[in-house]
Amino acid sequence: MTAYVPLNERALEAFDALAAGGVEAVTHRASPFLALYRTERERSGLLAELQAIRDSGQSEVVFGQLTGEQARALEPVLTDRVGAGVQLYGQRYLHPPEFVGALAASVRARGGEVLEGSGVRSVRETPQGVVLDLGDRERRHDAVIVATGAWSERLTRRFGVREPVQAGRGYSFSVPVERMPGGPLYFPQQRVAVTPLGDRLRVAGMMEFRRPDAPLDARRIDAVVDAVRPFLAGVDLDDRQDEWVGSRPVTGDGLPLIGRTSSERVFVAGGHGMWGIALGPVTGMLLAEAVLKGETPEVLRPFDPLR
Template identity: 45%
Template sequence: MTRSIVIGAGMVGLATAWHLQEHGVDVTVVDRDGVAAGSSWGNAGWLAPAKTIPLADPSVWTYGPQALVDPDAALHVPIRVDLNLWSFLARFAAHGTPRAWDRAMAALTPIDKRALESFDELTDGGVESWTREGPFVVGFGDDTQARGFMRDVAGVIRHGQSVHVERLDDPRELAPQLSTQIGAAYRMDGQRFIEPSHFVHALATAVEARGAQMRLHDPVADVGSVSMPTVTFATGETLTADSVVIATGAWMPQLAQPLGVNVRVQAGRGYSFTVDTDEPAEHPIYLPLQRVACTPLEGRLRIAGTMEFVGPDEPFQSRRVQAIVNQVRPFMTGVDLDNRHDEWVGSRPVTPDGLPLVGQTRAPNVYVAGGHGMWGIVLGPATGKLLAERIVTGRTDPAIAPFDPLR
């Protein structure tokens, strides 16, 4: 039996482990913290291929400079001397053109179209969790503010996805949490959501029940490959296997850059919290202008937002939570924004061109899976399936070919 070591116990790493097991591979899962300890825990949990689009678009040229002087803006970049960060931002902004957006959207569409069926494969295969249908409610102050959102929807449809968006006569019909400041709302169907921590833990349970060894709270110091891939732990212990997968999210460069993966991966940190509501929240809510996503979660509403470009291990910044509160307060009612639960920050791995990094490094039989930006949850199962196929068969599915980590 062949053996594989998967470094990273988030959605991407565990999905890869599950699919390797489908091919009969003996798997060891390693993580420096624990299951869903990174950005897999507190995110919005949206399985929305229609919104799984390039992060950089032409609006970055107008919104970006404004965000630098607005303390409540969803985009936050600290003013500091950091040549690596400013180099990344320059490359990221360079992809904010219609042509670059179309190029990235064309690359994302094939895997977007496989995202939901990949979740069904996991739940049908014994992962004891759920996915739930929308509709998603998308709110604006008025119809003129919806132009950018509708342009993105048109772009997604143009590239081959099926998306149904319909204007609501009453914005509060499906989302009573929306205040009268929301003058126009739309429902977007065909999308789903999950409780991400529950799903990822259920996936870990399934992987372990199928025989995987779980080495949690066990940091890895180095990965190399000469005769066989070798993982060296911080303790000095080494393990060898037939293949190694590095799926460590925003921390990927620490292990992957020495192996020839030179595409910049920048932590784009997101924040979230949950709040009580006067009326039960049943449907996800999206406020595009505020860049805030809200999801029903265990009787509460999870509110998530912000893109903070800093280091992945920097301290939690309570000011970013307050910025989300300030942005959404005028547009919500019956929501206790001042009594927040489970305040959280997670580091999402963002690449300059908006495309993930999935495939083999320069080291034989050492692979990476990550760089999905905000889309690691929705694209994780499909990524894991296609990478496992690549590892076992040597065939690269066209859906992940554009994500070559050595590009």
Template identity: 35%
Template sequence: MIVVGAGVVGMTTALYLAREGLSVAVIDEQQGAGLSTSFANGGLVTPSTAMPWSSPAALKLLLRWIGREDAPLLMRPEAIPRLGLWGLKFAANCRPAAHLRLSKTLTHFARESLEELDGLIAQRMIDFPLGRGGLLAIYRDEAGLAARDRYVELLQGLAIETRTLDADTTVAMEPSLAPIASSLCGGLLLPNDAWGDAWRFSRAVEEASRKLDVACHFGTRLASLVVENGKISGLRTAETLMKARYVVICAGPRTPALLGPLGIRVPIMPVKGYSISLSKSDIGFLPRRPIVDDLAHIGVTPLGDRLRIAGTVEFAGYDGAIRPQRIDNLKRAVTALFPGMTMPDDLSPWAGLRPMTPDGLPIIDAIQISGLYVNSGHGALGWTLACGSARLMTAIIMGREPADGSPFRLARSFW
């Protein structure tokens, strides 16, 4: 069994397969686990807000902000032609009924995934400090509060626990917001959400996997998949031929390029996100829990001795460049959130490509070539959905759950 991709989804999939007693190898072109899209993401494990980006509001904002470098949701004009049919399907899923249906599926799956993650920690399968205490969203004007109340109505309809807060209670819950107390109108606590460093989790899962004899081949780029008589028989790297009866593709945004030569079309597009990470020793504090600023469209998350500031959505194809203007947006937003903070020189800027499907659901499926599987397309929810996806992928491979009828099958319409 070979798993292609050592991000948070791929490494977790390898661990779950190894727990079944299978002989598992992982390959990744990076020099370690979790060094691509998983490396410096927002750090949130958010079943409460596990919703597709294809929302009724998203399409309007994308069109309004085309080409604007200061926009939190940016569509670069040169990326529009490449979206093609994927873009039309994305637009179709922005309909209210579609968004609600997809949100129900994702939030339910995300709750299952968090339960799986808690189980790994409780069973001491992995050693990892998962933060608990909920996610705090803040609102700065009456329009924001009205939007919050509509959002709460949606969340409660999805059986998600919420707590609406006035401004004083918001600051009491998060004292680091005291300098902007006069500008706050209220907050929203989602008490069941969690947080943690996805890269460190990937490393912890790697360590647990190696104890189960998983072989990790880092610095190894997949050149092609090998199919014989309609069955997967292995893969070729630049150096060698690796034989395998089963291969699972967990390659994130590279998934379409790997499966395309076999005639398998996978509707995944890369969507870029940015972050900066600030040392507590430089800024002098850390908030108690993650904070989402509704007005600035950023999230800040305490991760060990660092503060991760993440935000912005950028449709720019496979361009992974870190653009200074986008980093400046994050700096301005976090300075407005914590006005007494001095911005350090070391920002650790980062950008990663999220693998996005048009409907926001991942693809977890056995595909038409016998022995070949895919577990990819998680968008911004790879960390949130990693354990649930690994459990489901393993159950499909072991024959415990059929792929037919699953909302995550590749053959769904995506409309």
């Protein structure tokens, strides 16, 4: 957690910098952001974790304890099965598909090119630059950043990256609601989070370690539904759309891979686990500095891909 301190301190302002630079996607302030439990005893683990995070130097982590009644007053979608809560302050959330689309639009607006549907078979270094094999053609670049998530190991191992990256797969779907929550709701004991996503509620959970390309397992969706159903009212968990499984890139030591490989022209950005959305923009800003200046910022030292 100490290694994450300087990244977390700049994480939200990095979203603001992107917005100021033309990325037309909104980050919403979470009012409120609640972690919810059946009993006060259940929440003791999270309270201990939050205090440990503060003790590591992340003083911006601000939270307060709620009774079940207080939590339900803040969020009427909660049932009386909620007996205790923790409110976290200063948090935000976003609409992931809209955000990614806005990033791509910003790249194109600046004269950049986005190749969709093009898989990279290999990356190799030559005296003339870094060559990407796209199967039907090759492209040569001065520098390359491999940011292919749970698939990164295949492209980076030849450049000295030995830390394994596994797929920690999460499942999600969206459902209609009678009343949209004011912000994200997290059920730590059930490992399920729900977040407003347009006019529907996104429900997500699970950490399944399998091949990143393995098909969706419908039993996992059922498990998420069963876990969260007792806590939500006016939410139609049987009218599911957008059932999906995504592969979070997870490293063995819990730290991402950010920085230069054994090649001065090949860089890595990935392995953030469940924090890819939150730390993506600040990762990009710091890594851009490393690529352009040829020097790795000190705050990235703990995330050295060659460790």
